[in-house]
Amino acid sequence: MHQPPTPTYLEEFKRKGYKRRDFVKFCTLMAAYLGLENKGISQVVKALSTKPRLPVIWLHFQECTCCSESFIRSSHPIVADVLLDQISLDYTETLMAASGFQAEEAMKNTMTKYKGEYILCVEGSVPTAADGVYCMIGGKTSMQILEEAAEGAKAIIAWGSCASNGCVQAAKPNPTSATPIHKLVKGKPIIKVPGCPPIGEVMAGVIVHVVTFGRLPELDGLGRPKAFYSKRVHDTCYRRPYYDAGLYVESFDDENAKKGYCLYKVGCKGPSTYNACGLTKWNNGVSFPIQSGHGCFGCSEENYWDNGRIYERASAFPGFGIEATADKVGKTALIATAAALTAHAVMTNVRKKKLIKNLEKQGTESEQELKK
Amino acid sequence: MANTTSSVQRLRRVYVWEKPVRMYHWLNATVILVLIATGFYIANPIVINSNREASDLFLMGWVRTIHFIAAYIFLFNFIFRIYWGFVGNKYARWKTFIPTNKGFFKEMWQVFKIDILMLKGKEHMAVGHNAMAGFIYFFTFLAFLVQCITGFGLYASMSTNWWLPKLFGWVPAAFGGDAYLRSVHHWTMWFFIIFVVIHVYLVFYHDYVEGRGEMSSMGGGWKFIEEEEFKKSEEADAKPK
Numbered sequence: 086m087h088q089p090p091t092p093t094y095l096e097e098f099k100r101k102g103y104k105r106r107d108f109v110k111f112c113t114l115m116a117a118y119l120g121l122e123n124k125g126i127s128q129v130v131k132a133l134s135t136k137p138r139l140p141v142i143w144l145h146f147q148e149c150t151c152c153s154e155s156f157i158r159s160s161h162p163i164v165a166d167v168l169l170d171q172i173s174l175d176y177t178e179t180l181m182a183a184s185g186f187q188a189e190e191a192m193k194n195t196m197t198k199y200k201g202e203y204i205l206c207v208e209g210s211v212p213t214a215a216d217g218v219y220c221m222i223g224g225k226t227s228m229q230i231l232e233e234a235a236e237g238a239k240a241i242i243a244w245g246s247c248a249s250n251g252c253v254q255a256a257k258p259n260p261t262s263a264t265p266i267h268k269l270v271k272g273k274p275i276i277k278v279p280g281c282p283p284i285g286e287v288m289a290g291v292i293v294h295v296v297t298f299g300r301l302p303e304l305d306g307l308g309r310p311k312a313f314y315s316k317r318v319h320d321t322c323y324r325r326p327y328y329d330a331g332l333y334v335e336s337f338d339d340e341n342a343k344k345g346y347c348l349y350k351v352g353c354k355g356p357s358t359y360n361a362c363g364l365t366k367w368n369n370g371v372s373f374p375i376q377s378g379h380g381c382f383g384c385s386e387e388n389y390w391d392n393g394r395i396y397e398r399a400s401a402f403p404g405f406g407i408e409a410t411a412d413k414v415g416k417t418a419l420i421a422t423a424a425a426l427t428a429h430a431v432m433t434n435v436r437k438k439k440l441i442k443n444l445e446k447q448g449t450e451s452e453q454e455l456k457k
Numbered sequence: 458m459a460n461t462t463s464s465v466q467r468l469r470r471v472y473v474w475e476k477p478v479r480m481y482h483w484l485n486a487t488v489i490l491v492l493i494a495t496g497f498y499i500a501n502p503i504v505i506n507s508n509r510e511a512s513d514l515f516l517m518g519w520v521r522t523i524h525f526i527a528a529y530i531f532l533f534n535f536i537f538r539i540y541w542g543f544v545g546n547k548y549a550r551w552k553t554f555i556p557t558n559k560g561f562f563k564e565m566w567q568v569f570k571i572d573i574l575m576l577k578g579k580e581h582m583a584v585g586h587n588a589m590a591g592f593i594y595f596f597t598f599l600a601f602l603v604q605c606i607t608g609f610g611l612y613a614s615m616s617t618n619w620w621l622p623k624l625f626g627w628v629p630a631a632f633g634g635d636a637y638l639r640s641v642h643h644w645t646m647w648f649f650i651i652f653v654v655i656h657v658y659l660v661f662y663h664d665y666v667e668g669r670g671e672m673s674s675m676g677g678g679w680k681f682i683e684e685e686e687f688k689k690s691e692e693a694d695a696k697p698k
Binding site: 305306307315316317320326327328329330331332333335341349350354356357358359383386387388389392393398411412414415418419422423426429430432433436437440441444447448450451454 | 465466500501502504505506507511512513514515516517518520573575577580614615626627629630633634635636637638639640643644646647650651654655658662665666667668
């Protein structure tokens with residue numbers, strides 16, 4: 086039986102009724118997000134007009150689907166269209182029409198047909214406690230599904246904080262032993278795209294990069310694409326001048342909050358969070374948390390649920406619980422030290438009385454000798 | 458001189474702390490105080506509202522600049538002290554900080570009994586600093602290391618492209634993110650504060666119960682040591698351990 090060749094992205098676009106103009110606009114946008122120079126736009130255009138669409142399997146484990154939601158709301162309409170329809174999402178529970186046996190069949194087909202070529206996208210963490218019974222699909226544990234799907238994958242994209250670092254279900258005490266993907270799959274290139282959710286344009290950008298250049302984007306020490314995660318939210322924040330000036334909001338209803346001062350003192354985690362929110366923003370570039378008057382949550386950082394309180398600068402430290410801040414413990418220790426030293430000083434005068442008296446006596450005697 | 462009463466001990470001026478050690482000490486003390494003060498502001502800034510435009514103000518900016526400059530001085534001073542531990546006189550050597558033999562622990566135990574628990578017994582009279590002090594300083598050096606690594610680790614991503622801070626670029630990943638790194642940096646600062654309080658107290662204490670000019674020794678470098686004690690210490694040092 087003759088099988089039609091996999092269509093290119095451009096062909097799929099045209100079939101969908103988009104004009105070439107829209108297509109080029111999309112490519113320009115993506116090139117800009119990826120931080121490419123002018124020349125890069127033509128590279129993106131060329132790649133998307135000639136390369137066959139990338140087979141993708143999108144798995145959902147312990148998650149809330151906010152990553153998918155973010156993805157389909159990325160600012161340019163083509164982003165959603167291209168990456169959901171054209172990118173050939175061969176299997177994704179949330180968005181595919183098929184269900185039950187048909188769905189499982191579709192995944193199996195993609196896995197065999199495109200062995201070694203498909204991109205495995207994982208949304209959500211994998212529970213490992215109690216043999217993985219906390220998250221099962223079609224009678225299989227998520228660990229089994231992940232292992233099967235990872236086997237023939239070209240690369241794995243860990244979408245969102247759940248897949249990248251466990252997120253809320255991995256917060257203490259982590260009852261299901263929710264585990265991020267990089268700790269379970271070895272020997273496959275893994276791109277972490279943390280965030281709760283990650284920015285839609287960032288997600289699209291990662292896929293466009295893989296399609297355009299045929300390889301993974303440059304990653305940082307933690308496995309995140311450098312193009313989007315090399316700067317702190319703080320570094321690209323439009324309220325940064327207030328930070329540098331020393332002007333801060335002290336409570337959400339004070340005068341300084343109205344003036345739009347820096348949210349540092351009300352717990353903004355921007356200074357310790359690496360993400361593109363300040364530049365790319367959300368919902369068609371309308372706003373991002375800080376612009377809406379709320380400090381950064383730090384949602385793309387590892388362990389952000391346990392790292393401290395949302396509305397305070399102080400962060401938790403192992404062994405002291407979330408209630409103890411460094412300054413509280415420090416002050417207590419300082420008072421204890423002062424008390425101990427006072428006791429020691431008193432005891433010195435009691436216990437070493439003879440020694441001290443002797444020193445004084447020697448001093449006086451020496452003086453007498455010198456007078457002679 | 459012949460009719461010296463036996464109770465008066467003859468003291469000799471001993472050059473204990475060399476000039477580089479003293480300069481290191483006071484530079485270190487100064488930058489640590491600056492780092493603590495600016496560090497507190499950075500962690501929890503006092504809000505000083507002003508009528509002036511935000512563009513005219515740069516308070517946090519200056520405080521951070523001072524913190525970073527002091528941090529560089531602290532780092533280089535620390536590196537110098539590590540070097541001086543190899544070439545300085547015997548009171549500055551690493552051997553006096555890192556326990557290498559049984560005698561070190563024996564001396565520590567004695568200091569613990571006599572100076573901390575205040576038990577009766579033979580007074581311990583060290584010429585340089587005693588074994589207990591040396592060992593605590595060793596921990597202080599470790600704390601220096603922690604502060605340099607965590608501090609420059611946080612600084613790496615906000616610095617320019619100079620290679621030195623970039624050397625610490627791996628640190629946030631190793632600690633699992635900036636937030637945790639920042640906590641370690643902040644908690645370790647409290648070690649410094651408590652150390653300073655105890656350290657200054659003990660200088661007063663030694664000056665008071667030994668009468669050898671402990672307090673001024675970090676100024677001029679010399680202490681007044683009893684001839685007997687000095688001989689004993691020299692003999693102990695000469696003895697193979």
